[in-house]
Amino acid sequence: MRLLPELVLTGAGWEAGRAVAVTDGRIAAVQPAGPPQPGDVALPGRALLPGTVNAHCHTFQSLLRGLGDDLDFMAWRDRVLYPLSERLDRGGIALGASFAFAEMLLRGATTCVDFFYLNDDGNDNAEAVIEAARAVGIRLVLARAMYDWEGAPKRYRETPTDARRRVRELIAAHRHDAACTVQPAPHSPHGASEAMIRAGWEVAESEATPFHIHVAEGRYEGERTLREHGATPIRYLDRLGVLGPRMIGVHCVWLDPEEIALMGARDAALAYCPSSNMFLGDGITRLPELLRAGVRVALGTDGGCTNNRLSVFEEMRMASLLQRVRLLDGTALPATTAFALGTASGAQVLDLEAGMVAPGRLADLVAIDLAEPSLHPSHDLLASVVYAMSERAVTDVWVHGRRVVEDGRLTTLSMEDLLARVRELTAGWRATA
Numbered sequence: 001m002r003l004l005p006e007l008v009l010t011g012a013g014w015e016a017g018r019a020v021a022v023t024d025g026r027i028a029a030v031q032p033a034g035p036p037q038p039g040d041v042a043l044p045g046r047a048l049l050p051g052t053v054n055a056h057c058h059t060f061q062s063l064l065r066g067l068g069d070d071l072d073f074m075a076w077r078d079r080v081l082y083p084l085s086e087r088l089d090r091g092g093i094a095l096g097a098s099f100a101f102a103e104m105l106l107r108g109a110t111t112c113v114d115f116f117y118l119n120d121d122g123n124d125n126a127e128a129v130i131e132a133a134r135a136v137g138i139r140l141v142l143a144r145a146m147y148d149w150e151g152a153p154k155r156y157r158e159t160p161t162d163a164r165r166r167v168r169e170l171i172a173a174h175r176h177d178a179a180c181t182v183q184p185a186p187h188s189p190h191g192a193s194e195a196m197i198r199a200g201w202e203v204a205e206s207e208a209t210p211f212h213i214h215v216a217e218g219r220y221e222g223e224r225t226l227r228e229h230g231a232t233p234i235r236y237l238d239r240l241g242v243l244g245p246r247m248i249g250v251h252c253v254w255l256d257p258e259e260i261a262l263m264g265a266r267d268a269a270l271a272y273c274p275s276s277n278m279f280l281g282d283g284i285t286r287l288p289e290l291l292r293a294g295v296r297v298a299l300g301t302d303g304g305c306t307n308n309r310l311s312v313f314e315e316m317r318m319a320s321l322l323q324r325v326r327l328l329d330g331t332a333l334p335a336t337t338a339f340a341l342g343t344a345s346g347a348q349v350l351d352l353e354a355g356m357v358a359p360g361r362l363a364d365l366v367a368i369d370l371a372e373p374s375l376h377p378s379h380d381l382l383a384s385v386v387y388a389m390s391e392r393a394v395t396d397v398w399v400h401g402r403r404v405v406e407d408g409r410l411t412t413l414s415m416e417d418l419l420a421r422v423r424e425l426t427a428g429w430r431a432t433a
């Protein structure tokens with residue numbers, strides 16, 4: 001198959017008159033279009049970009065959207081997240097995942113990390129999420145949570161021994177999947193014990209994968225880690241020996257300058273979720289400083305009820321705007337950087353060969369409609385994509401070479417049916433008093 005867009009974004013910038021050849025889920029070549037060939041997919045008036053990478057999400061939370069929007073974090077957690085996540089059986093978990101994946105694909109996200117913690121002492125729920133991703137057609141990184149804080153609902157919790165064994169089993173079960181990888185995810189310094197964090201790191205080491213961990217999202221977390229462990233979160237993780245190139249710290253809002261330098265020195269990575277940080281009133285991660293320190297950065301939406309959108313293009317825009325207002329500097333984070341964080345850099349952080357239109361890369365691609373008003377006038381198309389583009393511009397999406405969105409509609413399932421099921425499941429849900 002060859003895709004023939006009007007423009008394609010390659011390492012050389014926007015190119016016209018090129019064909020993108022796709023074989024076995026990968027980009028085989030980016031070549032002069034030449035004469036038509038059987039299997040060509042003409043994309044007149046469209047530009048082809050790498051699909052975006054959502055490096056942090058909790059898919060089931062899409063079902064909780066709108067239920068605690070104006071609550072503070074603790075009230076949201078205790079009155080919405082904890083009680084309502086208890087109502088989700090395996091079918092509900094799969095429905096939430098399908099709903100979130102479908103929305104992400106329509107917004108141009110071709111990879112999603114689902115940091116998944118409704119594990120019910122096993123892997124069957126995670127398998128339901130993996131099956132949903134396969135059916136909807138998104139590339140999935142199942143960040144299999146490892147959680148043992150006693151204050152959390154029982155279904156989140158396991159012993160480190162059980163969690164270690166189950167994560168290994170899940171990794172083994174999906175080692176040869178084309179579009180799903182499993183990575184360990186000890187929840188956070190407050191949600192996972194020392195033994196659990198070490199167990200997550202050990203699995204990552206032995207399986208040669210990254211691991212995910214929430215770090216310093218709210219100000220209270222640093223104070224709590226300091227009180228309980230005698231060190232702030234990044235120092236504490238360093239003391240445990242897990243701060244290194246395998247670590248993807250999620251959020252990292254409340255770090256001091258020494259912790260930022262330490263993350264860079266250890267070659268750790270960040271999954272940055274600017275909209276969620278704003279929505280929850282967490283604070284502002286010092287992104288330019290982290291980038292200058294050498295920290296590798298991906299972008300995430302976080303869950304659908306703490307954003308409340310599921311678009312990585314949106315996160316590119318928010319990442320840039322938020323740093324401008326923080327630093328009172330319109331040059332704080334340029335469009336090319338913001339775009340790279342949501343594509344190539346995100347893929348690198350997750351250890352995926354995606355995020356670029358180049359031979360050998362995974363064929364995860366997005367086409368946008370150049371006639372969309374938000375892309376006019378066209379002077380610097382990449383800047384327009386980051387700062388101006390409406391979600392309506394995304395017309396077509398391919399994941400692993402499979403066209404999963406065509407002319408703005410999912411090819412893999414009926415959105416009408418999906419929304420009807422979401423309405424039925426969530427009818428009458430509200431925050432507890």
Ligand SMILES: [Zn+2]
Pocket residue numbers: 056057058115214250302303
């Ligand atoms: Zn999270």
